[in-house]
Amino acid sequence: MAGRVSGPPRRRLRHSPWLYVAPALILLITFTYVPVGNMLFYSFHKWDGLDVTMDPAGLDNYVRVFTDERYWRVFLISLYYFIASFAQIAIALYFAVILSFNTRFRNLFKGILFFPYLLNGVAVGFVFLYLFQPDGTLDTVLRLIGLGEHTRLWLGDPDIANLSLAGTSVWRFTGLNFVLFLGAIQSIPGEIYEAAEIDGANRWHQFRHIIAPGIRRIISLSFILAISGSLAVFEIPFIMTGGANGTRTFVVQAYETAFQFRQIGLASAMAVVLLLIVLVMTWVQRRLLPDEEVNLS
Template identity: 50%
Template sequence: MKKKRTFKEWIESRDGQQVLVVIAFMVIPLLLLFVFTYLPFGKMFGFSFYNMKYVGARKFVGLKNYIKVFQREDCFGALKLSLYYMLGSVVQLGLALYLATILSFKVKGGNLFKGFMFFPFLINGIAIGFIFKFFYTRGFVFDTVLQWCGFKLDSLPYWLKDQRINNYSLVGTSVWRYFGQNMVLFIGAIMSVDSELYEAAMLDGANRFQQFKYIIMPSIKTIITLNVILSITGSLSAFEPPYVITDGANGTGTYFVVMHEIAHTQQKVGLASAMAIVLLVIIFIATILQKLFFKYVFRNAEDEDPRAGIRRQRAVERSIKRQQRLAAKGGK
């Protein structure tokens, strides 16, 4: 009869060590996630129902903070600036997909170009803010380059003060920083496409645009959806460019910049917490709508995917060859 092991012996055994490792890898990440994410979020959600500062008495006000978010022009009105960043994200994704499609094939100096395009994403956002703050300053880098091209300084606008153009300038900063990341993701997805699909398409007389439309687009639909969701949600929560470059002045204060001002300068912690919850709900709704949109756009992607046609064609060829072999054996 096998001797029953004690708990200490089981812990010291190989089986016990494996169980402990599995439990540790499960419990420790979940504990860290709870302590540093869910617990602070729960606290913030509770703060949104109070009129309070960081230090001092708290007064329960119910949903008044949420009502103020929609009533105050500086709160909810700041979300209008997200439209500029959403427009920039469309340009960013289009440019990233175009360059990724070109660089996915053999291009002279392609690897070097990929490195240059991806490098801005590796730079700290605060550092990029300071770089572009001097880049757009009157008479500095951008104005100097334009003067080399024949423009006169007096005819150039103030890139960070003129409210007709300053938000476009800030959006350009975000596009410059993030499109390299999107490009690399697109390249990885495109390079995973089976090369036989291109060969089959060329045999059928498909040009480059048709290959892009019927092979590349359906094959990378998951990455396209992911990049669009990340770009749109990032547009709703834009913070670093307007905060570092303009400090939210001259009509450039995005929702996050206004929330930072209310929370840390005005010390209205309850109102700022309500703003954060409202933004979370908006991002959640936007994500769902985007998923539904792309589900509709790519509803026929499986039928359009040439891999399915190629598989069917190969199955037919195998069936024909099998019948030919059976016919040959029967003739003998």
Template identity: 60%
Template sequence: MPWLYLLIPLAFLIVFTYVPLGNLLYYSVTSWDGLDPDKPFVGLANYVEIFTQPQLFEVFGVSLYYLAATVAQVFLALLFATLLSFNLRLRNLFKAILFFPNLINGVAIAFAFLFFFRPGGTLDITLQFLGLGGLSKQWLGDPAVVNWSLAGVQVWRYVGLGTILFIGAIQAIDSQIFEAAELDGANAWHRFRYIIVPGVRRITGLVAILSISASLSVFEIPWIMLGGANGTSTFVIQAYRTAFVDGKVGLASALAVVLLLIVVAIALIQRRLFKDEVDLV
């Protein structure tokens, strides 16, 4: 009976995950152009090309901006979750506000932030209202700040998801622990440092790996807002262009495999870093 219940989800998993993955691995060792019925086998030539042509791999430098934003994202999510897990007025409203961006389509977000960052747009008007007009820049035109701007969009979009996950973890901590700490004279910082942070350790690992995976596979926001121009091309955009503009599906598949291996490696490292006592038993 259990296998009968699992039959349909397993079928979907195999058809839509493992079969495409097998095809990806196969394409990555061919020089297929995406149209020709013949797929010439080239072995590891595509992988050699990736690591010997810097322009194919240097786009990972853009991911560093999103990785840096990931740190801010995890910190803000934990901060908001801590504030919203205790007696705070309108906390349910704030939860909804924080989580709402996670429900919006990426295309809509991209177009909204085009108006937000444009010269004389929402951000510049806000800075002028606050008397900080001198800080206005070409947010999407200056190569020095454009990737920071796009990374900020990523933080705004996903910080709510991390917040909700952290809230669940904090509320799972026995309330008697907080009461005992308060009786012992622990202040808010001590409760956060010695109770909340260790108590949400596993969720921190989950939020971190989700955020890092998202930062390495950024596509829609920089693609829709700038088309990957002005130094905003990510690894996924590079793979897309290689496949559908240059007609090198085999090479693009190898790029996708490299990205997959990097994400898996990060997940394994994260598992080692956040291994707790339960895992050690």
């Protein structure tokens, strides 16, 4: 009687999960971890991106990032976008709560709110560039409604240029938070709302005791995205002002350092510092607002 041959099939079953995830792992390692490793290597060298050889620089690039005012002062510009991100989260949460209930034309409003996020960042920058330019769309509208005296150099005045850019960022990214909130709210079982209405709970009570606890993890995720996004702003200020008039962000500064001044090592050190800051702030946020299992049933 022939014996059973069980080795090869079991071996194939044992290794088959890795065959499914191998393409994703290859892409992740090739386009994420390898570039990060190269960036970390470059940050300890002095290199213009063209020479075949690199000169070791030790920690000089990092010392320069933290001691040269030109490189750390631009972090203050991120505060405009960080504050704007809270307004963005509040607006998205407000409309997500309203449109999660039966509201007339709610599908239309959902599309209107999410549409800006579908647009390319460069296209958004050019649209708002024409909106804010002198005698542009915004100035024309203000004159039509009798507020012509309030026209300003929206992108030329250093006092309000960052406010204009932060407002543009709110318009573009509110749709992302809106979709995240809406999906989380709609995942809450409808029976809970029905039981709350029977007990006499109004919309505010439902939001406070059902919706807010139920989407806590998504709110926490939104804060993480707000922190990382405000520190890594690039497209809008680069397209609309090129970093002029006090609108240069840390990423714009790193871009100019790398591709205009040909200091690849220093720019890599700036990128590593930014990555570490995002990781530390994310860790702090997770410690202050840890995930907790929420059971509303």
